Amino acid sequence: SELIQAAITRSALSWPRAMFSPLTAPETVDQLLEAAAEAGTAPVAAFDLDTPAGTEGVRLTLPAQPMAELAQAAGTLRMTSPVGSLTLDGTALAAAADGAEELVLSVVPAGTETLNHAQQSAIQGQPVFDVTVLADGAPVSMPGGKLTVTVPYALAEGREPGGVVVSYLDEQGQLADCPTAYDAAAETVTFTPAHLSLYVVRYDALRLWTNPFTDVSEDDWYYDAVRYVDAGGLMTGTSAATFAPGVTTSRA
Numbered sequence: 001s002e003l004i005q006a007a008i009t010r011s012a013l014s015w016p017r018a019m020f021s022p023l024t025a026p027e028t029v030d031q032l033l034e035a036a037a038e039a040g041t042a043p044v045a046a047f048d049l050d051t052p053a054g055t056e057g058v059r060l061t062l063p064a065q066p067m068a069e070l071a072q073a074a075g076t077l078r079m080t081s082p083v084g085s086l087t088l089d090g091t092a093l094a095a096a097a098d099g100a101e102e103l104v105l106s107v108v109p110a111g112t113e114t115l116n117h118a119q120q121s122a123i124q125g126q127p128v129f130d131v132t133v134l135a136d137g138a139p140v141s142m143p144g145g146k147l148t149v150t151v152p153y154a155l156a157e158g159r160e161p162g163g164v165v166v167s168y169l170d171e172q173g174q175l176a177d178c179p180t181a182y183d184a185a186a187e188t189v190t191f192t193p194a195h196l197s198l199y200v201v202r203y204d205a206l207r208l209w210t211n212p213f214t215d216v217s218e219d220d221w222y223y224d225a226v227r228y229v230d231a232g233g234l235m236t237g238t239s240a241a242t243f244a245p246g247v248t249t250s251r252a
Contacts, residue, residue, distance in 0.1 A: 029066040029069045033069075033075070043075035045067070048080050055082075058079065058108070060079045061104050062105070064096075068093075068098065071090045071093040072090075077093050077105075079107075087149075088133070088145065091144050091146065095144075095145055096133050096135055100136050102137075104137075106130070106134075107131055118171070119173045120173075122173035122200070123202070126200055128169060128201075129151050132196050149199070150191075151201065152188055155187070162207055163203045164201070165204050165207060166191035166200070167200050213243040214241050215242050220245070
């Protein structure tokens with residue numbers, strides 16, 4: 001098997017020139033798989049990248065064949081750093097490494113100059129990250145695979161963790177929310193993207209709204225509208241527990 005490094009720490013120049021690659025090879029994939037089997041655990045190839053102050057993004061280059069072998073054993077590939085982390089499960093890794101010679105994983109900030117007008121309007125100055133996996137220089141599709149991304153995000157004073165959400169940003173500036181978890185202690189946000197693309201970390205106070213109305217459910221077509229007007233104090237219901245969506249609106 002081709003040699004890889006199962007755990008690595010390396011400093012580099014600040015982004016965009018930072019390119020992280022294995023320097024030494026203390027373990028082969030076979031040794032990694034054997035050790036995992038003996039321990040009764042799933043194999044994990046973990047690359048821990050030490051980034052100096054001022055580094056904004058990370059990129060990891062790996063030989064694809066050992067990663068394919070890792071994927072065959074239902075192994076996980078994990079790249080971690082203070083400025084961005086990316087994990088691929090066995091299914092995603094198998095799809096990415098299939099037939100390739102080289103894989104490149106990256107989590108980098110997307111500058112506003114790279115976004116079109118609709119995208120710039122949608123993000124409202126909030127941070128955007130470009131999450132990519134390339135196989136021999138080409139973007140890959142990983143159907144059925146699971147990717148997990150973690151990026152730094154400092155919550156502004158007075159805001160609640162429950163309001164933090166990561167959203168896919170498309171070419172038209174439309175946003176689609178991802179499963180998101182905010183770690184207040186670490187000041188990081190972890191999300192599970194459906195595919196590789198641009199993702200914006202934003203704060204949405206509406207996510208903190210608790211529905212007080214017994215006659216409004218999440219399945220109702222007007223749920224988002226009710227949430228918006230109630231959370232913003234624009235409208236009130238007919239009582240503390242009812243909104244009466246079928247009743248004619250009256251002005252106070």
